[in-house]
Amino acid sequence: MDEFIGTRRLRMTAVVVEAEPGRKIMWQMKKGVRLPAWLTIEVVDHPGGVDVRHTITAGWAGAGRVLDPLLRLYFSPAFAAAMDKHVHTEFPLIRDRLHAATE
Numbered sequence: 001m002d003e004f005i006g007t008r009r010l011r012m013t014a015v016v017v018e019a020e021p022g023r024k025i026m027w028q029m030k031k032g033v034r035l036p037a038w039l040t041i042e043v044v045d046h047p048g049g050v051d052v053r054h055t056i057t058a059g060w061a062g063a064g065r066v067l068d069p070l071l072r073l074y075f076s077p078a079f080a081a082a083m084d085k086h087v088h089t090e091f092p093l094i095r096d097r098l099h100a101a102t103e
Contacts (some may be wrong), residue, residue: 001013001014001027001029001048002017003044004086004093005079005082005083005086006078006079006081006082006083006085006086007082008041008082010034012029012030012031013030013031014027014028014030014039015027015030015034016019016039017027017038019032022043023038023042023043023044023065024040024041024042025040026038026043027039027040036058036059036060036064036071037057037058037071038056038057038058039054039055039056040053040054040055040056040057041053041054041055042082052091054087054091056075056083058075059071096103
């Protein structure tokens with residue numbers, strides 16, 4: 001993964017941790033070691049097309065939760081707004097590429 005989200009460059013490897021072909025894929029971010037951050041993309045077909053849900057989940061389980069406030073510094077409201085803008089820009093491009101591939 002190598003993307004600009006607002007002014008931040010996210011560059012890392014992702015490991016697939018869950019997949020339902022044609023429905024859902026979940027990656028865990030990795031930068032040397034697996035990070036407590038996951039990116040999930042889910043799709044739901046309906047008569048008018050497809051709904052796509054993009055979710056970022058971050059945080060430790062158990063005793064590691066005491067470090068979660070550090071994640072909030074990175075995954076701030078400004079980052080959330082930049083990610084929302086990024087998704088609204090990128091997803092229509094994916095739609096256009098998929099339609100072009102089937103023509």
